Amino acid sequence: LSANNESRGALVVFEGLDRSGKTSQCGRLVSYLEGLGHSVELWRFPDRTTSVGQMISAYRTNKSQLDDHTIHFLFSANRWEKRSMMETKLKAGTTLRVDRYSYSGVAFSTAKGLDFEWCKAPEIGLIAPDLVVYLDITPEKAAERGGYGGERYEQLEFQRKVAQHYKLLKDSSWKMKVFCVDCRL
Template identity: 30%
Template structure:
């Protein structure tokens, strides 16, 4: 099974992915964490670009979109192998992040058409104000107006795809309980 946790910066994706893996491990499931961007050379280049102080131009945004799509292709074999071995893959982001964060959406969907689609996608929803309180340092994507636009895109995607949305404005353990309730009905296929 391939599970993806999505949401705006500061929603708690990384924390919730780690807690979910611990829960799977304690209950006898094989689980592995992945994160986008990856630690591959492409992923490291993406991180370097994302840490630049200025906003990229339209062409640079397109290059970034292509790099994310290429980075996802590097995960394809790993995800397929894990699923064949009945290992649960828990991903901190997937191609829906590109749809939410990048433009134009039709083009982003096209360049990601070969990415493996998760079996379960859970959107962590948080207000930009609450997300910003969690930030240790500001990145360029963490401006309130930008986060609000990305949040609206995530909620639209969730509505279109019927993805569950979890209120991430609450405590860590409450959020994790909601995530487990969503995933629990699918666990019979993982043994």
């Protein structure tokens, strides 16, 4: 996709810890852009509507056990299965506002101890975002927002590790055009 093509939609990704406010920020951006007359869609990963997405949901709610590498590939496969639709939409001029993408894939899996380079490899060839908005919140503040509990990753200790790995990712040169929003207050 050519970023110079003016009729092309933009791929804007929101990233952050669980409970960082991605979903509400996403919704606001979509309403704003629609108000300006843009065609915008709100997507999210994992996309639970596919069969891969259902395997991911079962894992997240502890209904199935999977090796860390296996679930990493499933998250990535879930993005790959949407790639051509994503390309079609962007080329048709629709802007996609996406809640989580490859950065979640890498930050969460490296937080479990998997190798950084290994984690990035399956993401190569996916459409690169035009902008990644990182909602910066402390793990403690996010936990205060409530609702932590049933899901495998929603544990304060684990979210602390994820925050560290997001930071490493942000400071690395991995195709991120990051705009950081301070949500700590």
